[in-house]
Amino acid sequence: MDFSVFSDEHYMKLAYQQALKAKDQREVPVGAVIVCGQTVVAKAFNQTETLQDVTAHAEILAITAAANYLGAKYLTECTLFVTLEPCHMCAGAIFWSQLKRLVYGASDPAKGYRRFSKSKSEQPTEGNGNRVDPADGHTDSGGKSRGPGWNELLHLRTEVVSGLMAEPCGRLVADFFRELRN
Numbered sequence: 001m002d003f004s005v006f007s008d009e010h011y012m013k014l015a016y017q018q019a020l021k022a023k024d025q026r027e028v029p030v031g032a033v034i035v036c037g038q039t040v041v042a043k044a045f046n047q048t049e050t051l052q053d054v055t056a057h058a059e060i061l062a063i064t065a066a067a068n069y070l071g072a073k074y075l076t077e078c079t080l081f082v083t084l085e086p087c088h089m090c091a092g093a094i095f096w097s098q099l100k101r102l103v104y105g106a107s108d109p110a111k112g113y114r115r116f117s118k119s120k121s122e123q124p125t126e127g128n129g130n131r132v133d134p135a136d137g138h139t140d141s142g143g144k145s146r147g148p149g150w151n152e153l154l155h156l157r158t159e160v161v162s163g164l165m166a167e168p169c170g171r172l173v174a175d176f177f178r179e180l181r182n
Contacts, residue, residue: 006038008161008164009165011033011035011079011103012081012083012103012165012169013165014033014043015033015043015105016083016165016169018033018043018045018083019083022045022047023172023176025047027046027047027049028046028048029045029176030057030059030082030083031083032044032045032081032082033062033080033082034062034063034065034075034078034081036070036075041070042061042062042065042066043065044062044065045058046058047061057087057089059080059086059093059094060090062082063093075097075099075100076098076157079100079102079103080094080099080103081164082105083106083165083169083172083173084104084106084108085104085112085113085114086102086112086113087111088111088113088116090113091113094155094158095155098155098157098158099155100159101161102159102161104162104164105163105169106166113154
């Protein structure tokens with residue numbers, strides 16, 4: 001595989017660098033980068049301790065910075081790269097900002113947004129009783145395609161890519177909490 005400065009891997013490495021900044025400040029090491037086209041429009045890392053603000057997650061700070069940079073509240077042409085699966089709160093911000101893509105590294109089974117998603121059997125149904133299946137792209141009652149990978153916590157058009165650099169991203173968080181306990 002050829003390396004490109006415009007590849008998902010390149011942008012995830014930038015997000016990882018942001019996570020290292022968080023670690024240096026004794027914050028939970030999560031970093032985020034938002035890209036629009038091929039331009040980085042925002043970089044952020046967790047700052048909940050520094051700002052004494054429980055909402056100062058990397059994703060929230062990056063979304064705010066990107067919206068300010070672009071002068072728009074919707075980020076429909078942007079991709080968010082984040083080192084850890086977003087929490088429920090951040091998934092809500094991703095939903096409302098209508099990000100085009102979400103690319104994250106390590107999964108977070110304890111606090112990640114997927115923990116709060118419904119199983120296939122609990123998915124909403126169409127008016128005719130047919131299940132809305134995210135795997136095969138059945139439609140909702142409004143006739144819009146939910147598409148593959150749909151999750152009710154994210155905007156229906158948001159494409160999700162998970163597991164990019166999962167091992168180093170996950171190790172960074174695990175090591176941080178291990179050191180904190182010792």
